Amino acid sequence: MRRSGGPGERDAPPSPPEVPAAGDAIFARASGAGKAGVAVYRLSGPRAFEIAEKLSRGKIAGRAPRLMRLYDPLTDDLVDEGLVLAFRAPKSFTGEDVVEFHLHGARAVEAAIGQAVLAAGARLAEPGEYARRAFLNGRLDLAEVEALADLIDAETSLQRKQALGQFGGRLSALAEDWKGRLVAILAALEAEIDFPDEEGVPASVAAGAGPKIDALVGEIEARLAGAEGARRLREGVEAVILGAPNAGKSSLMNALAGADVAIVSPVAGTTRDVIETRLDLGGVAVLLADTAGLAAAAGDAVEAEGMRRALARAGTADLRILVIDPLANENPPLFSSASVATEMRGGGGGEAPELLRPGDLLLYSKRDLGGAAGGAPEGGAAFHVSAKTGAGMAEFLKALEARAHDLAAGGEGAAFTRLRHVEAARRAGDALRRARGRLDQAAELAAEDVRLAARALASITGAVDVEDVLGEIFASFCIGK
Numbered sequence: 464m465r466r467s468g469g470p471g472e473r474d475a476p477p478s479p480p481e482v483p484a485a486g487d488a489i490f491a492r493a494s495g496a497g498k499a500g501v502a503v504y505r506l507s508g509p510r511a512f513e514i515a516e517k518l519s520r521g522k523i524a525g526r527a528p529r530l531m532r533l534y535d536p537l538t539d540d541l542v543d544e545g546l547v548l549a550f551r552a553p554k555s556f557t558g559e560d561v562v563e564f565h566l567h568g569a570r571a572v573e574a575a576i577g578q579a580v581l582a583a584g585a586r587l588a589e590p591g592e593y594a595r596r597a598f599l600n601g602r603l604d605l606a607e608v609e610a611l612a613d614l615i616d617a618e619t620s621l622q623r624k625q626a627l628g629q630f631g632g633r634l635s636a637l638a639e640d641w642k643g644r645l646v647a648i649l650a651a652l653e654a655e656i657d658f659p660d661e662e663g664v665p666a667s668v669a670a671g672a673g674p675k676i677d678a679l680v681g682e683i684e685a686r687l688a689g690a691e692g693a694r695r696l697r698e699g700v701e702a703v704i705l706g707a708p709n710a711g712k713s714s715l716m717n718a719l720a721g722a723d724v725a726i727v728s729p730v731a732g733t734t735r736d737v738i739e740t741r742l743d744l745g746g747v748a749v750l751l752a753d754t755a756g757l758a759a760a761a762g763d764a765v766e767a768e769g770m771r772r773a774l775a776r777a778g779t780a781d782l783r784i785l786v787i788d789p790l791a792n793e794n795p796p797l798f799s800s801a802s803v804a805t806e807m808r809g810g811g812g813g814e815a816p817e818l819l820r821p822g823d824l825l826l827y828s829k830r831d832l833g834g835a836a837g838g839a840p841e842g843g844a845a846f847h848v849s850a851k852t853g854a855g856m857a858e859f860l861k862a863l864e865a866r867a868h869d870l871a872a873g874g875e876g877a878a879f880t881r882l883r884h885v886e887a888a889r890r891a892g893d894a895l896r897r898a899r900g901r902l903d904q905a906a907e908l909a910a911e912d913v914r915l916a917a918r919a920l921a922s923i924t925g926a927v928d929v930e931d932v933l934g935e936i937f938a939s940f941c942i943g944k
């Protein structure tokens with residue numbers, strides 16, 4: 464249900480990504496924005512050393528850092544004093560000559576150094592342009608570029624480990640290995656096509672290639688099975704808090720976040736929008752959403768829209784937390800959303816998806832006020848907590864963390880961390896299954912399918928067929944990366 468897009472989505476050809484001139488020397492701040500003790504600036508391009516020397520008035524040489532004074536070549540103003548490091552091509556991040564300036568992290572220095580290098584002949588880098596050059600110069604393949612973006616974005620320990628594994632070439636090595644095996648199968652098939660008269664060849668080729676293709680399909684499928692956990696780990700597990708108005712949803716959200724994220728009030732219908740916060744639960748990022756209360760009937764159009772959004776989020780989330788106030792009269796029977804959805808449609812019939820799914824959590828609230836906790840949903844667990852006193856919260860938090868880890872299971876060491884990888888692997892698997900079916904009848908057709916599969920796998924590392932995704936991947940970087 465998460466999958467989107469039919470074949471029609473591919474109709475519009477992607478506009479060609481703008482490729483900036485590769486020969487320019489590009490300049491940007493590599494460290495984070497704002498005031499800091501030290502800021503790192505990078506200059507990359509064939510003329511990087513020459514441009515840097517216009518500022519340093521001295522020789523830019525080896526990697527050993529040198530303390531240098533930098534001047535604006537137009538005004539002769541002293542810009543700052545700092546460390547200068549030189550990386551000679553191809554042994555640099557971009558594969559080009561690179562000069563790094565480690566200067567004082569003042570905004571005024573940033574402005575001055577920028578002006579000075581521009582005057583000396585550099586231009587400002589586009590977002591992701593350093594990584595793009597690293598890719599084009601063969602320093603990083605596409606899977607590694609993506610992993611670098613993930614590492615920069617990593618917020619939790621497991622996200623960091625996942626990104627580092629990928630950056631270390633886990634997926635690249637796998638894709639290369641698979642591709643190598645396909646090339647060997649292809650060579651055998653082509654021998655059969657080129658020398659059809661050799662006695663006994665067809666049977667032997669089919670016999671030899673068949674099990675090899677089967678083995679590969681099996682490996683690809685095994686890796687695909689871990690892709691969902693990997694995606695959840697990378698993007699964060701989506702959890703949503705649901706319940707009747709005033710059930711204590713926002714109070715729960717605030718208690719979990721340890722901050723006043725959402726407004727809490729005794730007025731039913733306080734929360735109307737979806738409010739999000741991020742939690743780090745034992746290394747798994749959880750994107751927690753608080754929602755508008757689900758009432759049997761909406762008071763006004765805004766409340767109705769709030770309920771619609773809550774139900775929509777419930778449908779797409781990885782985990783639902785249903786909050787029930789045991790003392791309240793209005794606790795809509797939410798074990799199945801059918802009743803809620805039906806009432807929201809004004810009593811109209813029709814199919815509605817289940818609201819709760821196996822593994823979802825049920826939370827009885829306001830334990831400090833008394834009341835009795837009810838049962839647990841099928842395949843899930845129930846808790847009785849007080850957001851006010853914290854009673855029961857530790858136990859609930861432990862269960863929430865365990866669920867989040869279950870949902871992201873295998874993600875840390877997974878090969879396919881992005882939809883792009885999954886789609887390429889699926890294309891390869893489909894082509895191989897087709898090849899398998901044609902092996903006995905038409906070796907030419909089977910060979911063509913094996914070739915398609917190899918191409919699909921090659922697109923993972925960016926060896927072929929990637930022009931249309933390049934722009935998208937590099938645009939996800941900010942300037943200076």
Ligand SMILES: Nc1nc2c(ncn2[C@@H]2O[C@H](COP(=O)(O)OP(=O)(O)OP(=O)(O)O)[C@@H](O)[C@H]2O)c(=O)[nH]1
Nearest residue numbers: 708709710711712713714728732733734756850851
């Ligand atoms: N005593 C007690 N009161 C609570 C607890 N949790 C929430 N409340 C109170 O219940 C009322 C509703 O709390 P909210 O957290 O705003 O409930 P909600 O489910 O977000 O409500 P809506 O946004 O209106 O749907 C407020 O007056 C809270 O102070 C609790 O654990 N103990």
Ligand SMILES: [Mg+2]
Nearest residue numbers: 712713733734
């Ligand atoms: Mg609320």
